[in-house]
Amino acid sequence: MKRLERIRVGIAGLGCRGGMAMDRLPIIPGVEVTALCDTRQELVAAQQAKLARNGLAPAREFSGPDAYRQMCEWDGIDVVYNCAPWSLHVPLAVCAMENGKHALVEVPAAFTVEDCWLLVETSERTGMQCMQLENCCYGEIELLTLSIARKELLGRLVHGEGAYLHDLRSYNYNTPEEDPSWHYRDFWRLKWNAAHKGNQYCTHGLGPICQYMGVNRGDRLDYLVSLESGQFGFEEYAREKYPPEDWRASLKVEMGDMNTTLVKTARGRSILIQHDVANPMPYDRLNTVVGTRGILADYPFRVGWEDAPGKGVHRFFDDARAAAVREEHMHPLWRQAGKLAQEVGGHDGMDLIMDLRWAYCMQNGLPLDQDVYDLAAWCSLGELTERSVREGSMPQKVPDFTRGAWERREPLGVESIDPALMDLSAIRPLGGKAQ
Numbered sequence: 001m002k003r004l005e006r007i008r009v010g011i012a013g014l015g016c017r018g019g020m021a022m023d024r025l026p027i028i029p030g031v032e033v034t035a036l037c038d039t040r041q042e043l044v045a046a047q048q049a050k051l052a053r054n055g056l057a058p059a060r061e062f063s064g065p066d067a068y069r070q071m072c073e074w075d076g077i078d079v080v081y082n083c084a085p086w087s088l089h090v091p092l093a094v095c096a097m098e099n100g101k102h103a104l105v106e107v108p109a110a111f112t113v114e115d116c117w118l119l120v121e122t123s124e125r126t127g128m129q130c131m132q133l134e135n136c137c138y139g140e141i142e143l144l145t146l147s148i149a150r151k152e153l154l155g156r157l158v159h160g161e162g163a164y165l166h167d168l169r170s171y172n173y174n175t176p177e178e179d180p181s182w183h184y185r186d187f188w189r190l191k192w193n194a195a196h197k198g199n200q201y202c203t204h205g206l207g208p209i210c211q212y213m214g215v216n217r218g219d220r221l222d223y224l225v226s227l228e229s230g231q232f233g234f235e236e237y238a239r240e241k242y243p244p245e246d247w248r249a250s251l252k253v254e255m256g257d258m259n260t261t262l263v264k265t266a267r268g269r270s271i272l273i274q275h276d277v278a279n280p281m282p283y284d285r286l287n288t289v290v291g292t293r294g295i296l297a298d299y300p301f302r303v304g305w306e307d308a309p310g311k312g313v314h315r316f317f318d319d320a321r322a323a324a325v326r327e328e329h330m331h332p333l334w335r336q337a338g339k340l341a342q343e344v345g346g347h348d349g350m351d352l353i354m355d356l357r358w359a360y361c362m363q364n365g366l367p368l369d370q371d372v373y374d375l376a377a378w379c380s381l382g383e384l385t386e387r388s389v390r391e392g393s394m395p396q397k398v399p400d401f402t403r404g405a406w407e408r409r410e411p412l413g414v415e416s417i418d419p420a421l422m423d424l425s426a427i428r429p430l431g432g433k434a435q
């Protein structure tokens with residue numbers, strides 16, 4: 001891509017996620033937040049105040065339901081950072097690219113195969129980047145797994161497992177008055193879950209596995225089957241929590257609690273992806289890979305590989321050896337920026353690592369780690385898993401969004417940051433709390 005030394009960012013959607021992005025983007029060298037956009041002016045004003053408290057230049061304000069269009073048209077931004085609700089991800093990204101802006105889109109960036117193609121074709125035609133902000137690809141253990149997979153310490157990868165198991169019942173049902181910090185404005189996520197089946201939030205688990213396996217870079221997703229349990233958790237939660245006259249108590253939710261999807265790749269690997277946000281369970285993304293020489297799993301982190309071919313792995317490495325593996329094979333990005341990223345916050349640091357990395361790539365004209373073809377392949381599972389579930393788990397083909405290029409595309413870049421090109425030592429967390 002073309003080098004963009006100074007990156008002017010407009011953020012759309014300043015709720016939970018957009019507000020968190022405002023703790024990270026302004027501190028990245030060469031990145032300026034020059035536009036703030038939300039339907040609600042008070043959220044725009046709150047983020048404007050954050051800039052002022054930190055002595056940063058004011059951003060242009062855009063508020064109102066269609067204000068994102070004006071922001072995309074404005075020539076004071078280069079990138080639209082899209083943290084709006086799901087239904088706006090594609091229209092906003094297309095609007096950004098059509099107006100000559102790169103589009104960075106929160107997860108999942110799209111939900112239908114048609115929209116995935118729309119993003120691919122718009123990106124190709126306009127020459128603008130369209131990247132999904134899949135932060136889990138930058139988790140410490142995910143990047144460690146990528147390092148270990150690249151060094152082939154687990155042998156050839158055979159199977160991967162990823163998931164999003166996260167009790168989101170209260171988030172889905174809360175009003176801002178019931179919990180100012182944990183809610184989805186206007187119940188946008190609950191309404192989506194009430195209308196859909198399948199895995200509507202698959203990329204946290206799937207994205208990292210695809211990177212380990214070189215999906216779209218030597219392999220590709222070929223077909224899937226998807227099966228889900230009935231709906232129990234959401235409806236029971238709402239019936240018990242709300243009085244019968246509250247609409248939430250009787251809302252019918254289409255989404256089954258536990259969705260399990262199996263994907264086969266063109267090179268013969270298998271991937272299991274799960275989603276459950278409707279039951280009480282500890283947070284888990286599984287992050288498990290099995291190779292011809294060993295296995296790595298997370299939650300908690302465990303690893304083991306054969307010290308000699310055919311010797312077997314009867315137990316995971318003990319704690320001391322696992323810790324030594326974690327230290328020795330720590331990904332260069334985490335070694336460079338892990339401590340800083342944890343200090344800044346955002347999903348234990350992975351959010352800042354992700355933002356540092358795309359900014360670094362843009363500033364230096366390097367390909368992004370996740371491009372529009374990755375976005376499309378991963379996000380197409382929204383519609384394909386729903387179709388499979390509704391058809392009694394019938395197989396669904398995953399389109400080849402690279403149109404055959406997956407066989408010859410270069411492997412993912414090394415993913416480090418050259419300190420001569422981006423000075424991480426100058427970065428300090430923002431200060432000052434809102435009054």
Ligand SMILES: NC(=O)c1ccc[n+]([C@@H]2O[C@H](COP(=O)([O-])OP(=O)(O)OC[C@H]3O[C@@H](n4cnc5c(N)ncnc54)[C@H](O)[C@@H]3O)[C@@H](O)[C@H]2O)c1
Pocket residue numbers: 012013014015016017018037038039040043064065066067068083084085086088106107108133134135183184185347
């Ligand atoms: N990557 C992650 O770890 C992660 C975590 C949480 C949420 N997310 C994603 O971030 C996105 C936002 O989630 P959230 O939790 O911040 O939701 P939220 O409801 O807190 O925020 C959404 C914001 O978008 C604003 N909005 C609505 N319509 C708009 C419009 N037309 N123009 C501009 N702004 C508009 C709302 O007013 C609200 O402030 C979702 O896509 C979600 O999946 C990702």
